Amino acid sequence: MRVELLTVGDELLLGDTINGNAAWMGRRLAERGVEVTRSVVVGDEPDVIVAAVEEALGRADAVLTTGGLGPTYDDVTRDALAKAAGVALVRDPALEARLRERVAKAGRDLQPMALRMADVPEGAALLRNSAGSAPGLRVELGGGVVYALPGVPSEMRTIMDEVVLPELAAGAGPLAVARRTVRTAGLWESVIAARLAEVEAMPGIRLAYLPDPAEVKVRITAAGGAAQERLAEAEGRVRALLGDAVYGTGDESLASVVHRLLGERGATVAVAESLTGGLIGAELTSVPGSSDTFAGGAVTYATSMKHRMLGVDAGLLDEHGAVHPEVARQMAEGVRDRLGAGYGLAVTGVAGPDPQDGRPVGTVYVGLAGPGSERLVTAPRLPVPGTGMEIRAVIRRMTVVHALELLRRVLAGVAPEDVARDAREDREERG
Amino acid sequence: MRVELLTVGDELLLGDTINGNAAWMGRRLAERGVEVTRSVVVGDEPDVIVAAVEEALGRADAVLTTGGLGPTYDDVTRDALAKAAGVALVRDPALEARLRERVAKAGRDLQPMALRMADVPEGAALLRNSAGSAPGLRVELGGGVVYALPGVPSEMRTIMDEVVLPELAAGAGPLAVARRTVRTAGLWESVIAARLAEVEAMPGIRLAYLPDPAEVKVRITAAGGAAQERLAEAEGRVRALLGDAVYGTGDESLASVVHRLLGERGATVAVAESLTGGLIGAELTSVPGSSDTFAGGAVTYATSMKHRMLGVDAGLLDEHGAVHPEVARQMAEGVRDRLGAGYGLAVTGVAGPDPQDGRPVGTVYVGLAGPGSERLVTAPRLPVPGTGMEIRAVIRRMTVVHALELLRRVLAGVAPEDVARDAREDREERG
Structure with a gap:
C-alpha cells in the first residue's frame, strides 16, 4: 500500500x-x-x-x-x-x-x-x-x-x-518493515555514526540520524523477514555501543525520563533559570502529573534577581557578572533550599545575539545541587550556528537539553567524574 | 521566475x-x-x-x-x-x-x-x-x-x-505582488473573516487567515499595478475594522509589543505561572534585551508553591484548590510585590489531559496586578481541540497568548471594562 x-x-x-x-x-x-x-x-x-x-x-x-x-x-x-x-x-x-x-x-x-x-x-x-x-x-x-x-x-x-x-x-497487510527510534543526548552525530558502523553493516538494517539541538535520535529500520527479531538485535547493539548516552526510545522525552528517575527516588527538583527564561520549567511541566516531582522554579533573568530571589552573593555578581560557574552553583543551591526540593538545577549563560559581560555567545554554565553535599557545575561549549536571532533559540534549546541531561545522568547513577569527563570530551569534539 | x-x-x-x-x-x-x-x-x-x-x-x-x-x-x-x-x-x-x-x-x-x-x-x-x-x-x-x-x-x-x-x-524583476501580515489576538477567525468582507471585495486584494492557538494572522496580498499603494489602503481598512485586536505586523511578536509598551512607561513585569510552567517567561525572554522590562518569574506548578513562593492564602487554596479567580489575583499581587515589579501577571488553570480539582480541562484564570490599585482577572474559556496530549500543548500555548494579550491591552490604554467585555464576548462566540 x-x-x-x-x-x-x-x-x-x-x-x-x-x-x-x-x-x-x-x-x-x-x-x-x-x-x-x-x-x-x-x-x-x-x-x-x-x-x-x-x-x-x-x-x-x-x-x-x-x-x-x-x-x-x-x-x-x-x-x-x-x-x-x-x-x-x-x-x-x-x-x-x-x-x-x-x-x-x-x-x-x-x-x-x-x-x-x-x-x-x-x-x-x-x-x-x-x-x-x-x-x-x-x-x-x-x-x-x-x-x-x-x-x-x-x-x-x-x-x-x-x-x-x-x-x-x-488494507496494509502485515508489517514487512520494523522501526524503532533510540534517543540520545550529549554526543555528536558524527561520533555516533562512527561508533555504529558495525550496526550499519548488519544485513537488512538501516540507520538514520535525526539531530535536534544537543540531541540525536537514531532511527533503526529492519526490512525483510523476521524484521522484529532483527530490529531487537540491532537495538541491543546500538545500546551497547552508545552506553550512557541513550536515554530513551520512541516518543519518550528527556523530561519524562527525569521525572521517572526522580519518582523512583521519591525526590523533587527545583529549577533556577537565567538565559532559558522558563523553558526548563516548561519542558518539565509538559509531562502530565509532573507536580509530584517538579517542585517549582525561579526565572531570574535580570542579574539583580539572582541575588534577590535566590541569594546569590551580590559581590560575586558585581565582580564577575552573571555568567560564571560559581553563580550557577549558588543558583542551584539557592533554588533547592528556598523551594525545599531535593535537587536544585540552574543555568546561566549568554544566548545572544550579542556577548554579555565580556563572555561570548554560547557560554553556558549548568549547576546542580544534590540532596547531600553533591555539587556539580558543567560548562557545555555550545556551537554557534547561523547568525542573529536563530542563535538565540538554538542556544536556549541546547541549554535545556544539557541541563536535563546532567540531572538525568546523576539520577541514573553515573559518577560525577564521568559527567565532567563527558562534558570535556564534548568540548574537544567540537574543536 | x-x-x-x-x-x-x-x-x-x-x-x-x-x-x-x-x-x-x-x-x-x-x-x-x-x-x-x-x-x-x-x-x-x-x-x-x-x-x-x-x-x-x-x-x-x-x-x-x-x-x-x-x-x-x-x-x-x-x-x-x-x-x-x-x-x-x-x-x-x-x-x-x-x-x-x-x-x-x-x-x-x-x-x-x-x-x-x-x-x-x-x-x-x-x-x-x-x-x-x-x-x-x-x-x-x-x-x-x-x-x-x-x-x-x-x-x-x-x-x-x-x-x-x-x-x-x-533574475526576479520588480515585485508585482505586495504582501503584508497583520497580527491579531483574542478574536476568532470566523469573526475576523466576517468583519473583513468588504476588504475581500477590494479589486486585486486577497486575504488569507493563518490561525495559531489564540492568534490569527491576516495576510493581505495586493497584485497588479500600484500594488504597494493598494496594499497600504487595504491594511488601513483591516486595522480600522479590527480595532484593538491588531497588535502588530510581520514578524513582530506579542512579547516584543509588550516589552515596547512597558519600556515606554519605564515599567517592568513579573510573572507567576502555574499550568504554563515557564512558557510565559520563556516567551518574554525570547526577545533580546528583555531584562530591562522583564523582572523575573516564579513557576508555582505545585499548589503548595503558590503559598510558599507567592503568599497565596493557604485557606483559599485548601477550600477552592488552585484553579480559582482569587488565586490568580493573589498570585499576580504576590509576584509583583516579591519581585518589586510594576506589573504582576499570573495564570492558573487546567491544561489536561485530565480535569483538576473538579474543574474541566481548559478552565483558565489570568490575573493582572497593576502598579496602583488596578486588579483584573479574566477567564478566557478555551476550546478543547482533539484529545490526549495535544490538548495540553494547545491549552498551554493559548494561555500564554491570553495572558500577554491582557497585559498588552491594559498597557495600550484599553479600559479594564473593555478587556472584561472582550473576554465575555469571546466566551459567547465559542458557544
Whole structure:
C-alpha cells in the first residue's frame, strides 16, 4: 500500500505555516505499516490541485489531502476534487442542516460563505468530523482513492484516527518493515555514526540520524523477514555501543525520563533559570502529573534577581557578572533550599545575539545541587550556528537539553567524574 | 521566475522531522519576489530524486533541493544530480584538502565515508558553505538550474542568504505582488473573516487567515499595478475594522509589543505561572534585551508553591484548590510585590489531559496586578481541540497568548471594562 500526501495552501508555499500536518500523518501511517512515498504542497488553485491529485494517483494507491475544506473563498479543494472526478458539486441537505444548527446553538448568524462547507462532489462519501464543522471526503478516482481532510490540525487528526487510519491499515497487510527510534543526548552525530558502523553493516538494517539541538535520535529500520527479531538485535547493539548516552526510545522525552528517575527516588527538583527564561520549567511541566516531582522554579533573568530571589552573593555578581560557574552553583543551591526540593538545577549563560559581560555567545554554565553535599557545575561549549536571532533559540534549546541531561545522568547513577569527563570530551569534539 | 522546492529525506516522509526548511525558504524567496509554486518531499532514493528533479524542471525555472549532501550512505542527492545531468561524480581535490584540514584542526580522524562530501557531479559549481563542511552545488540541467543545499538548517540558511537568494533575486524583476501580515489576538477567525468582507471585495486584494492557538494572522496580498499603494489602503481598512485586536505586523511578536509598551512607561513585569510552567517567561525572554522590562518569574506548578513562593492564602487554596479567580489575583499581587515589579501577571488553570480539582480541562484564570490599585482577572474559556496530549500543548500555548494579550491591552490604554467585555464576548462566540 503506497500513499502520497498532498497539502493544499498558499500559506505553506509562502512559509507562513510549517507543514506539521504532513509530519504527523507520516508518523501515524508508518506506525500502521503504511508507507508514505511522496509528500507534495501546492497552492490554492483548483487546476494545480487537480493535476497534483492525478499525478499522485498515477504513482500511489491512495492520496491524502489536507486543507482547502474551510468556508472561505480560498478553500477550493472541494471544487478541485469534483473537477478531477468529472462530477458536479451538490449541496448536502443534512450537512447544511447540521451547520445551521451548530451556528444557531452558538447564537450567531450563518455567514453565507459558510454554506460552502455543505457542498460535496457528487458520489463522495462524508467522513465524520467530531472536532469541527467541515467533514472529510472520500472520493474514488481512476482506480485509486482520495481522502480529503481539513487543514485544522485537531480536525485532521480526529478524522485520521477515527476513520482514515482504520480503513488504510485494513488494507496494509502485515508489517514487512520494523522501526524503532533510540534517543540520545550529549554526543555528536558524527561520533555516533562512527561508533555504529558495525550496526550499519548488519544485513537488512538501516540507520538514520535525526539531530535536534544537543540531541540525536537514531532511527533503526529492519526490512525483510523476521524484521522484529532483527530490529531487537540491532537495538541491543546500538545500546551497547552508545552506553550512557541513550536515554530513551520512541516518543519518550528527556523530561519524562527525569521525572521517572526522580519518582523512583521519591525526590523533587527545583529549577533556577537565567538565559532559558522558563523553558526548563516548561519542558518539565509538559509531562502530565509532573507536580509530584517538579517542585517549582525561579526565572531570574535580570542579574539583580539572582541575588534577590535566590541569594546569590551580590559581590560575586558585581565582580564577575552573571555568567560564571560559581553563580550557577549558588543558583542551584539557592533554588533547592528556598523551594525545599531535593535537587536544585540552574543555568546561566549568554544566548545572544550579542556577548554579555565580556563572555561570548554560547557560554553556558549548568549547576546542580544534590540532596547531600553533591555539587556539580558543567560548562557545555555550545556551537554557534547561523547568525542573529536563530542563535538565540538554538542556544536556549541546547541549554535545556544539557541541563536535563546532567540531572538525568546523576539520577541514573553515573559518577560525577564521568559527567565532567563527558562534558570535556564534548568540548574537544567540537574543536 | 518560478521556483520549486525539493526536500530529500526518509525522516520527513516518516514524520520524524517537520519540514521547517521548506517554510523558511518559501518565506525568504517570497520576500525577494520569487514565487514558490510547488514543494515536494521524497525519500533517500536516487531514482526517485532524479524523476522529481526532472518533473520539477518541466514546470519551473529553478529547483532548490535540500538534504542528502552529508557524509553517510543515505546521503544520495549528489549521485542523483550526476545521474540526472548524465555526468560522472568526480572527487574535488581542493574540497578533499579542506575536509582533511577541518578534521585535523579538531584533532580527529577523518571517517572514510566523510570523503563522499568531496564528490561533485562533473561541471557543477560549488556554493561556499561558511557554516559547515558540505558545499552547496549548482547544476545547469535542461534549460533550468538546480541548487542543491545541505539539510542542516544553519548551513542551508547560510548558503541561501550568501549565494542563492542574491542570484535568484537578480533574475526576479520588480515585485508585482505586495504582501503584508497583520497580527491579531483574542478574536476568532470566523469573526475576523466576517468583519473583513468588504476588504475581500477590494479589486486585486486577497486575504488569507493563518490561525495559531489564540492568534490569527491576516495576510493581505495586493497584485497588479500600484500594488504597494493598494496594499497600504487595504491594511488601513483591516486595522480600522479590527480595532484593538491588531497588535502588530510581520514578524513582530506579542512579547516584543509588550516589552515596547512597558519600556515606554519605564515599567517592568513579573510573572507567576502555574499550568504554563515557564512558557510565559520563556516567551518574554525570547526577545533580546528583555531584562530591562522583564523582572523575573516564579513557576508555582505545585499548589503548595503558590503559598510558599507567592503568599497565596493557604485557606483559599485548601477550600477552592488552585484553579480559582482569587488565586490568580493573589498570585499576580504576590509576584509583583516579591519581585518589586510594576506589573504582576499570573495564570492558573487546567491544561489536561485530565480535569483538576473538579474543574474541566481548559478552565483558565489570568490575573493582572497593576502598579496602583488596578486588579483584573479574566477567564478566557478555551476550546478543547482533539484529545490526549495535544490538548495540553494547545491549552498551554493559548494561555500564554491570553495572558500577554491582557497585559498588552491594559498597557495600550484599553479600559479594564473593555478587556472584561472582550473576554465575555469571546466566551459567547465559542458557544
